[in-house]
Every structure is written in C-alpha cells, then in structure tokens.
Amino acid sequence: MKKPKVISSGVLEIFNNLPCYVLDNGQRVFRLSNLTKALRDKEHGKFGNYLASSNIIKYLPNRLRPLTDEIHDRVPQGVIEFEFNDKIEKGYNSEDFMDVCSAFVTANLNNEKLSEAQQEIVRNANKFIMSTAKIGIIALIDEATGYQDVRDSKELQLKMKYFLVEDDIARKWEKVFPDDLWFEFGRLTNWSGSLKKRPKYWSKYVNELVYNLMDKDIAEYLRKNKPPKYNGHKKYHQWLNGEYGTKELTQHLWQIIGMAKACNNMSELKLLASQKFNKDINI
Structure with missing residues (x-):
C-alpha cells in the first residue's frame, strides 16, 4: 500500500x-x-x-x-x-x-x-x-x-514553554514555604479545596510575588537548585538556615504573607508588592 x-x-x-x-x-x-x-x-x-x-x-x-x-x-x-x-x-x-x-x-x-x-x-x-x-x-x-x-508563528510554543517552566520553578521550593502563604493564597483566590492539593495556577503567583521580586542572583540560584528531600530531621532545618539564599527566601515569604493579610484579593496583593519592591507585576 x-x-x-x-x-x-x-x-x-x-x-x-x-x-x-x-x-x-x-x-x-x-x-x-x-x-x-x-x-x-x-x-x-x-x-x-x-x-x-x-x-x-x-x-x-x-x-x-x-x-x-x-x-x-x-x-x-x-x-x-x-x-x-x-x-x-x-x-x-x-x-x-x-x-x-x-x-x-x-x-x-x-x-x-x-x-x-x-x-x-x-x-x-x-x-x-x-x-x-x-x-x-x-x-x-x-x-x-x-x-x-x-x-x-512561534507564539504557542513560547506560551507552552512558559507554562512548563513556571510550574517547575514554583514547585521545587514549595516544601520550604510556610502554610500561612498557602492560606492567604486560598483566601485571596476564594479557593475552597484542600491546601495540600493546591491548584497549579498558583505557581504563577509564586513566580510573580516571590522569585521575580527577589534579588536577581538569589532567585537565579533558587531556580537552578532545589532543597534536599525533607525527612523531618534537625539536619534539614540546619541546612535551611545555612544554605545560600534560603534565609533571604524565608524573609521574603513572610513579607509577602504580611502584605497578603492586609489585602482582599490577589490584585490588591500584586499592587502592594509592586509598590513595596518597586518592580512591575502584571495586575
């Protein structure tokens, strides 16, 4: 044939x-x-x-x-x-x-x-x-x-590449993020599901409000690396306190959490964070 x-x-x-x-x-x-x-x-x-x-x-x-x-x-x-x-x-x-x-x-x-x-x-x-x-x-x-x-002609591939990358970056470090951040994200987006099964679109907020607002060199390091497997032992927390960039990441997360508590929706948080860090965020 x-x-x-x-x-x-x-x-x-x-x-x-x-x-x-x-x-x-x-x-x-x-x-x-x-x-x-x-x-x-x-x-x-x-x-x-x-x-x-x-x-x-x-x-x-x-x-x-x-x-x-x-x-x-x-x-x-x-x-x-x-x-x-x-x-x-x-x-x-x-x-x-x-x-x-x-x-x-x-x-x-x-x-x-x-x-x-x-x-x-x-x-x-x-x-x-x-x-x-x-x-x-x-x-x-x-x-x-x-x-x-x-x-x-390449627009759809570029969009898909962004979708893949944003998800990878966000989820590498989620295990070190305080539960308070996810609670605030849930409140600001009216999420009614379990915070342990977070919607994937939150990874976009993580990139906008965390990695894109941090020091460029630290954010780049976090993008290229990931924390060790968490086993609940003290060694993990010792690593978290001493590893390059983790202290800055933790401080930044609590700043975002503090601002989130004063907001009623995600657009308000983006505007507040944009003003605080003097960087543009797509509202």
Whole structure:
C-alpha cells in the first residue's frame, strides 16, 4: 500500500526537542524512535517496553497496548508507517501519545508502585497534559476569531514553554514555604479545596510575588537548585538556615504573607508588592 507522505515538519522544543510531522492524510505524528527521549529527556530503553509494564498497560486503551514481536521486544499498537525524505519511517499519532501520557498520570493517581524511571515519565507526562490543555484553549480561540492568521508563528510554543517552566520553578521550593502563604493564597483566590492539593495556577503567583521580586542572583540560584528531600530531621532545618539564599527566601515569604493579610484579593496583593519592591507585576 502507498504510504502517506510528510507535507510539513518541525520540532516541538518544549517536548524535549521532539520532531513532529503532518502527513498528507491529515495525521499529526511523531517518529516512534524519538518518544522515549520526549518522556525521559534521554535515550534509554524502547518506548514499547515502558508501555508494557503491568502497572501501566492496564491504563492504556486496548488499541494501544503493546504486543510482543519475534525478538521479544514490546512494540506499541497503532504504529504508522510514513514516507519522509524518500525513506519509510515508523511514527505514532500525536493524539495516541497524549493517551499514553494520561495512562502514566492515571497510574500515579491510583497509587501504583512506580519505578524511578516511571516516576520521571509521570512528571513529564503531567506537564505535557496540563500545558497542552492551556495551549489548546488558546488555539481554539485563535481559530474562532481568526487571530491564528496574524499571531507569531512561534507564539504557542513560547506560551507552552512558559507554562512548563513556571510550574517547575514554583514547585521545587514549595516544601520550604510556610502554610500561612498557602492560606492567604486560598483566601485571596476564594479557593475552597484542600491546601495540600493546591491548584497549579498558583505557581504563577509564586513566580510573580516571590522569585521575580527577589534579588536577581538569589532567585537565579533558587531556580537552578532545589532543597534536599525533607525527612523531618534537625539536619534539614540546619541546612535551611545555612544554605545560600534560603534565609533571604524565608524573609521574603513572610513579607509577602504580611502584605497578603492586609489585602482582599490577589490584585490588591500584586499592587502592594509592586509598590513595596518597586518592580512591575502584571495586575
């Protein structure tokens, strides 16, 4: 049978530089051999073998559950052959890839015992799902309004990169943030859920009110590093008091908490913090 041909290609930088293709039959696909790197940010193991684990495969749609070939490797169903640069490549539908991401996230939510590699995939998969959801609604609005014809060609990727980065930065240091901060964020945003399961959009407030208002060098250090695993022992608190930047971070957090107590909503807090630190914040 005649193989579909690539009519357009590119690279999704925010999916760990994942090559992507549009075929002449309308399918959007990834090259199968690139998917492990997309999920783990390194070439280690075959994509199908990760799907075949007993704690993952049951969360996949039946049509995507991998099969065993003659050399005992696991190969995912739904593999697409397509023509690119006069070669036949094996690909994977982009929508099926998102179903794979959902399977790993669901396994984690169901408290499956996951290996370190699987936990790494869960973290990446969760970021991809949350970020593409945000980008999806933006793209739909752009299509409905016609704005897609005038926006910058890289705008959606830039927005998604921001969504991924802001979440990473904010959550690295959350364990050292006082509960008082989350209480105030909850009050100012009318959050009625548990403060232990904080909404992801709060990470934007953390970046605006904490990292972007601190000393530039300290904020950069905090972005590139993360605290050790908390185990409740005194050693952790000794580290917190002596590690570069942590004292300044703690002082800054309590300043924000103090200002928050005098505010009725997040816009008021942003305005107050902007005036206090003489830096612009998007109100």
